[in-house]
Amino acid sequence: MTSVLVVDDDPDVCDLVTYKLEQSGFDVRRASDGDAALREVAKKVPDLVLLDVMMPGISGLEVLERWRSDETTAGMPVIMLTAKAQENDVERGFELGADDYVIEPFSPRELVRRVTAVLSRRQSV
Amino acid sequence: MPGFPTDGFLLDVSAAGAALAGSLLLGTIAARILRAVLSGRRARAEQAIRPMVLAVVSGGEAPAALISARGVRGRAAERIAFAYLAQVRGEAAAFLADLLARRGTVARLQRWTHSPRAHRRARAAERLGLVASPEAERRLAELVTGDHNPEVRIVATRALGKTGSAAAARTLLHSLSRPAPVPEGIVASALLELGPEAVPGLRAELAGGRRQRAMAANVLGLLDELPAWEGLVENAGSGSVEVRTSAVRALGRLGLPQAIGPVTACLNAGEDPALRAAAAYALGRIGDPRSVHPLAACLEDPHYWVAHNAAMALAEIGGAGVTALSLAAAGLGSGAAHAREALARRALARGERPAAPVRTDTPVQGGGSPVHTIAPAPASARGQAPAPAQNPAPAQLSASAEATAAGAPAGHQGPGARGSRQGR
Numbered sequence: 100m101t102s103v104l105v106v107d108d109d110p111d112v113c114d115l116v117t118y119k120l121e122q123s124g125f126d127v128r129r130a131s132d133g134d135a136a137l138r139e140v141a142k143k144v145p146d147l148v149l150l151d152v153m154m155p156g157i158s159g160l161e162v163l164e165r166w167r168s169d170e171t172t173a174g175m176p177v178i179m180l181t182a183k184a185q186e187n188d189v190e191r192g193f194e195l196g197a198d199d200y201v202i203e204p205f206s207p208r209e210l211v212r213r214v215t216a217v218l219s220r221r222q223s224v
Numbered sequence: 225m226p227g228f229p230t231d232g233f234l235l236d237v238s239a240a241g242a243a244l245a246g247s248l249l250l251g252t253i254a255a256r257i258l259r260a261v262l263s264g265r266r267a268r269a270e271q272a273i274r275p276m277v278l279a280v281v282s283g284g285e286a287p288a289a290l291i292s293a294r295g296v297r298g299r300a301a302e303r304i305a306f307a308y309l310a311q312v313r314g315e316a317a318a319f320l321a322d323l324l325a326r327r328g329t330v331a332r333l334q335r336w337t338h339s340p341r342a343h344r345r346a347r348a349a350e351r352l353g354l355v356a357s358p359e360a361e362r363r364l365a366e367l368v369t370g371d372h373n374p375e376v377r378i379v380a381t382r383a384l385g386k387t388g389s390a391a392a393a394r395t396l397l398h399s400l401s402r403p404a405p406v407p408e409g410i411v412a413s414a415l416l417e418l419g420p421e422a423v424p425g426l427r428a429e430l431a432g433g434r435r436q437r438a439m440a441a442n443v444l445g446l447l448d449e450l451p452a453w454e455g456l457v458e459n460a461g462s463g464s465v466e467v468r469t470s471a472v473r474a475l476g477r478l479g480l481p482q483a484i485g486p487v488t489a490c491l492n493a494g495e496d497p498a499l500r501a502a503a504a505y506a507l508g509r510i511g512d513p514r515s516v517h518p519l520a521a522c523l524e525d526p527h528y529w530v531a532h533n534a535a536m537a538l539a540e541i542g543g544a545g546v547t548a549l550s551l552a553a554a555g556l557g558s559g560a561a562h563a564r565e566a567l568a569r570r571a572l573a574r575g576e577r578p579a580a581p582v583r584t585d586t587p588v589q590g591g592g593s594p595v596h597t598i599a600p601a602p603a604s605a606r607g608q609a610p611a612p613a614q615n616p617a618p619a620q621l622s623a624s625a626e627a628t629a630a631g632a633p634a635g636h637q638g639p640g641a642r643g644s645r646q647g648r
Contacts, residue, residue, distance in 0.1 A: 206314035
């Protein structure tokens with residue numbers, strides 16, 4: 100089963116995304132901040148990460164930077180979750196190697212499609 | 225001793241104190257227990273309700289238990305539904321709004337908007353913005369323009385921005401003409417929140433009243449609405465200074481070279497300094513080398529922001545603009561200071577070391593003691609090609625700048641150039 104790590108400090112967003120992804124057949128793990136995300140990935144590298152940009156402690160962009168500088172996680176697909184007001188972070192996210200981004204508020208159906216698209220793109224490379 | 229309390233009195237006081245402390249302790253314990261019980265009930269209710277709401281988000285039929293839930297379960301249903309509604313859009317948002325309408329929540333919120341309590345009206349407005357039904361939108365528009373409490377008007381303005389409705393843009397813009405309108409920054413944020421949905425209304429209001437035009441121009445620029453450039457050019461050319469300044473700033477944000485002519489016209493010395501400063505900023509954002517000459521002519525402008533923005537714009541244009549700044553930096557006046565600042569900022573932004581100012585002792589024409597001036601470091605010290613022997617006169621600035629823009633080697637000022645400028 101394809102594993103997805105959802106990283107968001109908002110439990111409501113985590114619930115929503117987890118529910119929708121599980122419904123679509125993904126195995127979902129959760130982390131509520133950057134430190135927890137780094138620990139989860141160190142335990143087992145997921146097939147894809149949905150990563151919130153704005154989090155307490157280490158920001159999503161910093162987490163992404165660390166993953167990209169580590170050869171075990173450098174190729175791990177990452178989709179950034181960002182609020183509408185932080186669209187500038189999208190550019191920075193792409194510079195750091197994000198594969199895609201989803202702006203909140205999001206369409207849950209579109210989110211699943213993007214996850215599927217990024218995964219199939221990675222598999223075809 | 226007269227007046228001294230007896231043992232019996234002291235015992236009574238101690239007993240009363242102990243009783244008071246005991247009852248306070250018991251009260252605290254009871255309150256904590258009650259809070260824990262209520263919190264547990266709330267958590268259990270949310271646990272039971274959450275899967276039902278999640279199913280609704282995914283398009284499932286809302287169970288009767290969810291629609292008819294009241295009390296602690298009803299409150300849990302509403303809290304969760306609104307929390308999710310703030311995070312989703314599209315059909316998921318429509319499913320949740322439908323659930324809330326079927327529960328009677330929307331009708332209750334509509335009633336609350338007529339409450340005599342301002343905080344209740346504000347809360348209702350905030351939630352109606354998430355529901356975003358046509359009825360909710362109508363009521364929010366009434367609150368934005370008609371509520372007597374400024375805080376409620378602000379909340380309603382923000383909520384209207386969340387509806388994502390095209391009609392909301394014009395309501396928001398027209399609210400600016402009301403007595404005691406909501407602060408412009410909040411209206412602008414709400415319009416930006418509407419995003420592309422706001423564009424038709426914004427473009428239509430470019431021909432509206434003064435405040436509407438200024439706001440529409442600003443927001444169109446922030447939304448990068450390129451097709452609006454012609455309307456912005458019209459506004460840059462006529463009307464109040466506020467409207468023209470907003471239009472010029474927006475044209476700068478769009479960065480279209482087609483706007484150079486109208487924006488450069490706003491740099492003219494007869495125009496308002498605020499407009500000229502905005503025009504200088506805009507020409508920098510457009511970044512076309514054709515603006516170098518008019519911008520360089522503004523470096524000695526007596527209005528600080530005009531000269532400052534002109535220098536920053538030249539740095540942003542790069543190439544020919546930097547050549548013009550280097551020439552100006554060799555002078556003595558305020559223009560030289562602006563030029564040096566712009567060059568230093570540019571170097572820092574590029575991760576380079578700013579050229580250190582060099583003190584030079586230049587003999588004054590006709591004898592006398594030397595004059596100490598600050599000049600930029602030699603070109604070779606800045607890692608550039610050595611300056612040619614010929615020193616360009618100020619009149620040659622434009623030609624030199626254009627040559628640099630075309631890829632020709634830049635002519636830099638030498639000591640003689642500084643001398644000639646100083647001699648002027």
